[in-house]
Amino acid sequence: MLRLVNNFRNLTITKESLSINYTNYQPVRWRKPIWLPVAKTKIFKVPPRTVIPEEEKVELMRLYNSYRTQIKSLRRYLTYKYCTKFLASEDPEEQKKIFEEDFARCIEINKKWNEEQNVLREKRVAEELEVNLDFARNRIELELIKQEEKLQKVEEIVRREKEQGKSFITSENIDEAIEYALHNSVDYNFAIDLNGEKIFGRENNTQEVKQKVSVLANI
Amino acid sequence: MITYELLMLLRSVPKPELKTILKRTANAIFDKGGFIRKLENLGTREMPYKTSAHGVVYDRASYFLYEFNVPPSSIDKLFDEYGRDIDIIRRRIYKKKEAETFECTLHDELQPPPYRKNVQDLIAEARKLDKPKFKYNTGLDYYPFQK
Numbered sequence: 001m002l003r004l005v006n007n008f009r010n011l012t013i014t015k016e017s018l019s020i021n022y023t024n025y026q027p028v029r030w031r032k033p034i035w036l037p038v039a040k041t042k043i044f045k046v047p048p049r050t051v052i053p054e055e056e057k058v059e060l061m062r063l064y065n066s067y068r069t070q071i072k073s074l075r076r077y078l079t080y081k082y083c084t085k086f087l088a089s090e091d092p093e094e095q096k097k098i099f100e101e102d103f104a105r106c107i108e109i110n111k112k113w114n115e116e117q118n119v120l121r122e123k124r125v126a127e128e129l130e131v132n133l134d135f136a137r138n139r140i141e142l143e144l145i146k147q148e149e150k151l152q153k154v155e156e157i158v159r160r161e162k163e164q165g166k167s168f169i170t171s172e173n174i175d176e177a178i179e180y181a182l183h184n185s186v187d188y189n190f191a192i193d194l195n196g197e198k199i200f201g202r203e204n205n206t207q208e209v210k211q212k213v214s215v216l217a218n219i
Numbered sequence: 220m221i222t223y224e225l226l227m228l229l230r231s232v233p234k235p236e237l238k239t240i241l242k243r244t245a246n247a248i249f250d251k252g253g254f255i256r257k258l259e260n261l262g263t264r265e266m267p268y269k270t271s272a273h274g275v276v277y278d279r280a281s282y283f284l285y286e287f288n289v290p291p292s293s294i295d296k297l298f299d300e301y302g303r304d305i306d307i308i309r310r311r312i313y314k315k316k317e318a319e320t321f322e323c324t325l326h327d328e329l330q331p332p333p334y335r336k337n338v339q340d341l342i343a344e345a346r347k348l349d350k351p352k353f354k355y356n357t358g359l360d361y362y363p364f365q366k
Contacts, residue, residue: 161220169255171246181260181283182234188261195323202262205252 222256222288222315225300228270228280228308231263237281241304244285247300253289260284272308280308286315 032039052060169177190198229240241258248255261282269278287299294312301310332338357363 094261164256167256169245169258171249174242174249174255177255177258178238178245181241182237183259184260185260186284192325194329196323196329200265 221291224287224293224313224315225285225287225301225310226313227283227285227310228266229283230277230306230308231279231281232306240304241283243306244301244304247297248285248287248289248306251289251293251297253264253287253293255287255318257286258283270308273305277308 187201189202190197190200223365225246226251229237245255245258263279263281266280269276270280271277279360295297300313301307328333333342354364
C-alpha cells in the first residue's frame with residue numbers, strides 16, 4: 001500500500017514530492033539485541049492487563065471445553081483398543097495360547113541357528129586343532145634337532161678334551177715338563193716385513209748391516 | 220670347565236732353584252684338584268720398570284706361563300697363595316679365551332692409500348658433498364672458446 005502511495009506520489013509531481021520529508025523516514029526498523037538489558041524507561045512499566053470482552057470469553061471457553069472433551073474421548077478409545085493389559089484380561093486362555101505359539105516358534109528358530117553354528121564351530125575347532133598339532137609337531141622336530149646339535153657339540157668338546165688329555169701335565173710328569181720348559185723358552189714376539197712374512201723373536205736381528213762407503217773417497 | 224692362564228714373574232735365580240719354585244707353584248694347582256695343560260718359559264729379562272715385591276726391589280724377572288684347570292672356587296685361594304710366595308714378583312690369572320678367527324687383510328693394508336678399498340669409499344663419500352658444476356655438454360673435455 002505504501003509502495004502504491006509512493007508510486008502515485010512519483011507520478012503526481014507536486015511540491016512535496018520534490019522534497020522528501022526525512023523526519024519520518026525509517027528504511028530498516030532497528031531492534032534491540034537479545035543480550036541487552038531491559039531499557040531503563042521500561043523497567044518499572046506494568047503493562048495493562050488485556051481485557052477480553054465477556055461474549056468472546058464465553059465463546060472461547062466453550063470452544064476449549066469441547067476440544068478437551070473430544071481429545072479425552074479419543075485418547076481413551078485408543079487406550080482401550082491397544083493396551084495389552086486390557087486385552088489380556090479379555091481372554092486368558094487365548095493369550096496363553098498365543099504366547100506359547102510364539103515361544104515355540106522362537107525355540108524353533110533358535111534351534112536352527114544353534115545347528116548352523118554347531119556345524120561352523122566343529123569345523124573351526126577341527127581346523128584349529130590341526131594347526132596346533134602341526135605347530136606342536138614342528139616344535140618337537142626343531143627341539144630334537146636342537147638337542148642333537150647340542151649333543152654333537154658336547155661330544156666334539158669331549159673328544160677334543162680326550163685327545164688333549166694325553167698331553168696334560170699332572171703331578172707325575174711335572175718334572176719333565178719343567179725341565180723341558182726351562183730348556184725351551186718360547187717367544188711370541190714377531191715383526192712383519194713388507195711381504196707379510198713374520199720374523200719371530202725379540203732380539204732377532206736379521207737385517208744385514210750394509211758396509212758404509214765414504215762419498216769423499218770417490219772424488 | 221674353564222681354562223685359566225697364569226702369568227708369573229719369578230725372581231731370576233739359578234736353574235735348580237727355579238725348578239723348585241716351579242714345582243711348588245705347580246703343586247699348588249694339583250693340591251686344589253686341578254691339572255696343567257701347558258707350561259711355557261717366556262725367558263728371563265729386564266722388566267719394563269723397577270718392581271718391588273715383599274720388600275725387595277727387582278729389575279729382572281723370569282716370565283712363566285701356566286695354562287691350567289682348577290675348580291673356579293679355588294682360584295682365590297690359589298691367587299692368595301702365590302701372593303704370599305716370596306719368589307713370585309707378580310702374578311695374574313686370566314680366563315683363557317678362544318682365539319677369534321679373522322681374515323688377513325694385510326695385503327690390502329700394505330697398498331698405497333688411493334688403492335685401498337676403504338680410502339676409495341671415503342673419497343666417494345666426500346665427492347657427494349661437492350657443489351654442482353655446470354656441464355657444457357659439448358662432448359669435449361675442455362672449453363673450446365676463449366674465456
